[in-house]
Amino acid sequence: MVEEKPLDFTKEITSRLGGETITHCYQCGTCASTCPVARTAEDRYNPRQIIRLALLGQREEVLKGDAIWLCASCYSCQERCPQKVEVTDVIYALRNMAIREGNIPAIYMEFAAGLLSEGRIVSISKFLEKKRADYGLPPLKPAGIEALKKILSATGFDKIMFKKEGTPK
Amino acid sequence: MTSYALFLGCTIPARQPHYELAARKALTKLGIELIDLEGMTCCAPPPLQSIDLETSLAIAAYNICLAEEADLNIVTLCTGCFESLAIANRLLKEKPQLREKVNKILANAGKEFKGAKEVRHYLQVLMNDVGLNSLKQNVVKPLDKLKVAAFSGCHLLRPSELLRFDDPERPRIFDTLIEALGAKSIPYKNKLRCCGGLLRGYADDIALAIARDKIVNAHNAGADCISTLCPFCFLTLDLGQMQIKTTYKEEYNMPIIHYAELLSLSLGVEPKELALDFHKVKLDKVLEKIG
Numbered sequence: 282m283v284e285e286k287p288l289d290f291t292k293e294i295t296s297r298l299g300g301e302t303i304t305h306c307y308q309c310g311t312c313a314s315t316c317p318v319a320r321t322a323e324d325r326y327n328p329r330q331i332i333r334l335a336l337l338g339q340r341e342e343v344l345k346g347d348a349i350w351l352c353a354s355c356y357s358c359q360e361r362c363p364q365k366v367e368v369t370d371v372i373y374a375l376r377n378m379a380i381r382e383g384n385i386p387a388i389y390m391e392f393a394a395g396l397l398s399e400g401r402i403v404s405i406s407k408f409l410e411k412k413r414a415d416y417g418l419p420p421l422k423p424a425g426i427e428a429l430k431k432i433l434s435a436t437g438f439d440k441i442m443f444k445k446e447g448t449p450k
Numbered sequence: 451m452t453s454y455a456l457f458l459g460c461t462i463p464a465r466q467p468h469y470e471l472a473a474r475k476a477l478t479k480l481g482i483e484l485i486d487l488e489g490m491t492c493c494a495p496p497p498l499q500s501i502d503l504e505t506s507l508a509i510a511a512y513n514i515c516l517a518e519e520a521d522l523n524i525v526t527l528c529t530g531c532f533e534s535l536a537i538a539n540r541l542l543k544e545k546p547q548l549r550e551k552v553n554k555i556l557a558n559a560g561k562e563f564k565g566a567k568e569v570r571h572y573l574q575v576l577m578n579d580v581g582l583n584s585l586k587q588n589v590v591k592p593l594d595k596l597k598v599a600a601f602s603g604c605h606l607l608r609p610s611e612l613l614r615f616d617d618p619e620r621p622r623i624f625d626t627l628i629e630a631l632g633a634k635s636i637p638y639k640n641k642l643r644c645c646g647g648l649l650r651g652y653a654d655d656i657a658l659a660i661a662r663d664k665i666v667n668a669h670n671a672g673a674d675c676i677s678t679l680c681p682f683c684f685l686t687l688d689l690g691q692m693q694i695k696t697t698y699k700e701e702y703n704m705p706i707i708h709y710a711e712l713l714s715l716s717l718g719v720e721p722k723e724l725a726l727d728f729h730k731v732k733l734d735k736v737l738e739k740i741g
Contacts, residue, residue: 297501318576319646354496355644356608376500388651392497400491403460425489428559436505441657
């Protein structure tokens with residue numbers, strides 16, 4: 282069932298950074314045939330299908346589903362798309378939209394938390410700090426957390442994370 | 451001496467000091483000065499782009515601004531960092547409207563992206579600043595018995611329109627640099643296909659199945675090792691083999707070795723000077739062949 286006018290959802294996508302090229306798709310399936318994830322788990326992920334569903338206005342299915350989180354960001358599809366659909370970037374745009382509606386997988390919460398607290402998404406342990414010194418590696422220079430916080434506040438990123446209602450997984 | 455701002459990112463310094471150590475030793479030996487700048491943060495790779503593309507672009511631009519202020523080009527080790535920063539650099543240099551938008555964000559942190567510097571992966575530094583001839587002349591221990599399955603990772607090559615690193619379908623740079631050390635870069639099935647690494651933590655079963663394909667294909671082609679450039683590919687294929695053993699009851703013992711480590715060894719750095727104990731799959735077979 283179409284939940285809203287298809288064009289409304291399309292307009293929402295094309296107006297976002299990354300989503301601009303979705304309407305170029307003519308459903309040839311080059312993306313799906315070159316996708317390592319679709320080849321491994323075709324019942325769970327097919328980039329061509331995500332684009333079709335989005336263009337049909339199936340907002341709920343696209344943004345609340347599991348599929349958009351299964352792109353491995355390898356850019357094989359984007360590289361080979363004959364219509365120059367920036368498929369990987371379209372998926373990012375859809376993920377950006379899903380997250381704003383509270384659909385954020387736990388692992389992404391962790392990345393965001395690391396960024397907000399330390400300026401890095403992988404934190405360095407005391408053990409590794411000592412190991413680095415043992416090997417003669419220089420101490421890690423402090424991350425520019427203050428500057429980063431100002432950037433995250435200017436884009437509203439720091440507020441996105443607190444809107445956790447549920448995760449697709 | 452050519453100087454670069456070294457962009458380390460998150461995973462290498464926090465998880466893979468063996469990569470950093472080998473890269474610092476090799477590049478310094480080859481006359482490249484690496485400068486550690488204060489204030490650098492995460493590059494804002496795909497996991498953060500998934501949360502917000504605009505913020506990610508601004509974070510990448512912020513880091514480039516630090517290099518601009520220091521009047522240095524950036525060199526990255528991690529291909530993920532290379533991708534995030536090189537894409538941002540290209541987009542912001544070529545799209546004035548986007549640049550204006552990002553600069554409005556950066557103004558809050560007292561920064562302005564000027565578009566004055568380049569972002570390079572260290573393979574480009576080896577090719578263009580060191581040069582293939584000079585590199586070959588510095589090899590004291592040719593790796594001529596070694597058959598290497600080169601695996602550059604996705605984000606060195608794609609999206610090629612923005613990264614412009616090499617031909618995305620028939621890349622040669624990484625193979626050329628492996629062969630400059632005396633080793634043989636062997637063909638293997640689905641060489642350019644992803645390792646599945648970015649699905650770890652969300653869909654571990656799919657990620658592992660894709661990683662297993664990579665290991666099996668290199669194994670079937672008779673590779674002595676797989677050489678990587680990306681810390682995430684390394685983790686996926688090295689630690690991944692422990693998980694393949696548990697899940698698939700299969701054991702490949704395929705050594706995964708960062709190109710920087712092969713480079714260091716061929717330049718005469720002793721194995722004990724490198725942090726090779728950070729490898730899950732032991733390198734004994736590889737070291738034996740190198741001699």
